[in-house]
Amino acid sequence: RKEVEQDPGPFNVPEGATVAFNCTYSNSASQSFFWYRQDCRKEPKLLMSVYSSGNEDGRFTAQLNRASQYISLLIRDSKLSDSATYLCVVPLSGGYNKLIFGAGTRLAVHP
């Protein structure tokens, strides 16, 4: 089993739609999680951190289910500018953040 698994998509949604991505992880000891956004041919950028049950930032909501070892990202009222790849990231603790990335879920928002 991969350490971090995501549905690769693509998710093709119209503007204004609500879309959700799921991510499962294998290390039950992981305490914190991240969602990164990566635009085509660009570097990954931190979108949200998830430290407890969840986190909300405007149209974006991240939720954590430790019992089932999955993290979700919900995007409400999708914009064209949300089109990107969303990477689920689980740091391996050990004195520093060794980031383990999922393969990413591609989102395409169309007019």
Place this chain on the structure above:
Amino acid sequence: GAGVSQTPSNKVTEKGKYVELRCDPISGHTALYWYRQSLGQGPEFLIYFQGTGAADDSGLPNDRFFAVRPEGSVSTLKIQRTERGDSAVYLCASSLDRSDEQFFGPGTRLTVL
């Protein structure tokens, strides 16, 4: 302020050649990381520096790969006897300290012919 910079942005080389990829971290960041991203995959950890020392090089795929950070700032990733399978985007990231947010550079796209 200036972010993480990487040079060159693109590198095309022939199989068997030696290449060096450079990373300039954000000023004052003590932690530096190298990742490799293949097409359709997420970045894969290669090596982590805290200051001048390589604190974790467990992600380097084999002994053809080596990285240095002699003065605790700029880092160079060196690949000997390149193979076609080394083709990927090599990303560098830095963080203020080891548990802080990592900021990524734009990457170097390496193509081995």
